[in-house]
Amino acid sequence: ALLGGTLDAIIGSMRMTSPRLRYLPLHEERYCFVAAPDLLAECPLERPEDALNHTLVDTSPALSLFRYWQDEVPADQSWTFGAHQFMGAIAPIRHWVMAGRGVAVLPEYFVLPDLEAGRLRRVLSHVEPRTDWFRLVWLADHMRASELEAFGRFLCDRPLQ
Secondary structure, three states: OOOOOOOOEEEEOOOOOOOOEEEEEEEEEOEEEEEOHHHHHHOOOOOHHHHHHOEEEEOOOOOOOHHHHHOOOOOOOOOOOOEEEEOOOHHHHHHHHHOOOOEEEEEHHHHHHHHHHOOOEEOOOOOOOOOEEEEEEEEOOOOOHHHHHHHHHHHHOOOOO
């Protein structure tokens, strides 16, 4: 829709590769690997071989969320999960994981209240997932490019929620 001109701009953390696009980084996005405490009590996740007993939940078979964590794992470790579940968006993933039905890498801002309340627990925290950025993205030749850039700077000054 953005490339077709149907939308003026989008906000997302996906990588943009088209030379037709311009973007402005807004907020750094940190990630954490999480699971429900009851699931971990029943089935720990501490070593690569423990992963076979767990379902990894992500948005798609590309494992775009898990890759933030996996890309930082030492080369001598191989993490293969027993099953995968794909849910398309972070809100259903969070609910699935809180219900004890799997483990996932999710944006820290999104699960911080659950971590603080004890509904979720960080796992495999020996690996610090790489970060990404929320970006405001628009077409390079957009007739209001300067206004979009000003809007992006305005958003930079607002906290991530």
